[in-house]
Amino acid sequence: MLILVTYDVSVITSDGRRRLRNIAKTCLDYGIRVQNSVFECEVDPAQFVVLKSTLLDIYNSEEDSLRFYMLGKHGKQKVDHFGAKPVDDPLRDPLII
């Protein structure tokens, strides 16, 4: 099933930047980055449990926001993309939001 992971992570502090890197790295283990803070992950239910649990361990519940969208088995058919491809490293250019 396709899971969309979106997040807002405050990168004002070095701790925030570390969280952002770890969240992105974890998502990349399961899927692809389609925008700076948006990942599409093709996972089975067991993998999703691990992915979700890992992300919830990393993020800061008071400062960050984390959302999961269950797009289902035919999730790729539900997406329309327009424009530029995302940068590889969101910390390279923090002025993209």
Add this chain to the structure above:
Amino acid sequence: MLILVTYDVSVITSDGRRRLRNIAKTCLDYGIRVQNSVFECEVDPAQFVVLKSTLLDIYNSEEDSLRFYMLGKHGKQKVDHFGAKPVDDPLRDPLII
């Protein structure tokens, strides 16, 4: 039907910041901001045509990225949220990505 709109807009230039404001403003006419660059819009097919067309008029296809996810009639049931609520104005704190 619930449509998820996600975008990356480069805000290095004043033109980029203007685009970001206009994209956010347009999305707010149709839905709610759930993260800085993520909106959930409850629209009918005709409204979606107008929303999409308006956003495609605003964005810069070489610099920005715009994605639409069709979440369907029961889209709200497909979402899990954790952590902080988004800020009202993403330009207030550009270091949230």
